[in-house]
Amino acid sequence: EAAVTQSPRNKVAVTGGKVTLSCNQTNNHNNMYWYRQDTGHGLRLIHYSYGAGSTEKGDIPDGYKASRPSQENFSLILELATPSQTSVYFCASGDTGGEQNTLYFGAGTRLSVL
Amino acid sequence: GDSVTQTEGLVTLTEGLPVMLNCTYQTIYSNPFLFWYVQHLNESPRLLLKSFTDNKRTEHQGFHATLHKSSSSFHLQKSSAQLSDSALYYCALSESQVVGQLTFGRGTRLQVYA
Numbered sequence: 695e696a697a698v699t700q701s702p703r704n705k706v707a708v709t710g711g712k713v714t715l716s717c718n719q720t721n722n723h724n725n726m727y728w729y730r731q732d733t734g735h736g737l738r739l740i741h742y743s744y745g746a747g748s749t750e751k752g753d754i755p756d757g758y759k760a761s762r763p764s765q766e767n768f769s770l771i772l773e774l775a776t777p778s779q780t781s782v783y784f785c786a787s788g789d790t791g792g793e794q795n796t797l798y799f800g801a802g803t804r805l806s807v808l
Numbered sequence: 809g810d811s812v813t814q815t816e817g818l819v820t821l822t823e824g825l826p827v828m829l830n831c832t833y834q835t836i837y838s839n840p841f842l843f844w845y846v847q848h849l850n851e852s853p854r855l856l857l858k859s860f861t862d863n864k865r866t867e868h869q870g871f872h873a874t875l876h877k878s879s880s881s882f883h884l885q886k887s888s889a890q891l892s893d894s895a896l897y898y899c900a901l902s903e904s905q906v907v908g909q910l911t912f913g914r915g916t917r918l919q920v921y922a
Contacts, residue, residue: 725909727909729912734914735914736898736912736913736914736915737853737898737912737915738912739909739910739911742909752909753809753911784852784853796855796858797845797853797855797910798854799852799853799854800852801851801852802852
């Protein structure tokens with residue numbers, strides 16, 4: 695079973711502050727993703743990465759940056775947090791080959807921006 | 809872009825009755841991958857079913873679905889609902905077997921009562 699670990703699990707931030715959400719995977723997957731989950735909207739893709747050094751914009755990238763410094767780590771950065779970014783954030787990893795397109799999700803980070 | 813439409817909101821069932829959660833999709837690609845992910849309360853989403861073969865039934869853990877490209881559908885079914893099936897179900901679409909980028913529907917919450 696793929697292991698994807700997110701930190702922190704819960705975060706309270708102030709409007710205008712900087713927030714960094716971290717994700718680590720130990721299965722050597724090439725692809726990593728950041729989604730946010732909101733009632734009525736489901737899972738929406740923010741940023742994703744094909745490998746170390748690469749980041750790509752997903753469907754809702756505005757207000758977010760991403761960083762993939764290594765195969766294992768993928769961070770989501772909110773430079774100036776806003777209350778509209780209050781949500782549950784999920785990191786996921788996946789790869790091609792026999793399990794192509796299967797995503798393995800972390801436990802999620804609940805972010806509240808006050 | 810791609811889109812996925814699911815049965816909206818909440819579906820309530822009595823234990824033992826059949827389950828059917830609808831999923832239709834739109835894509836310009838002729839060979840889409842379709843998925844069902846399930847998310848139990850306070851857990852992260854995990855893969856339930858996946859398919860890319862037209863008109864072939866795929867089954868897992870008592871659930872089944874058949875990809876019908878002619879109607880752009882991938883409905884999730886189960887013959888007899890169990891209390892433990894109560895969860896949030898996401899239908900998802902991938903247009904590429906290499907990249908692994910998924911487009912999720914908004915999710916359908918299934919609540920099974922005794």
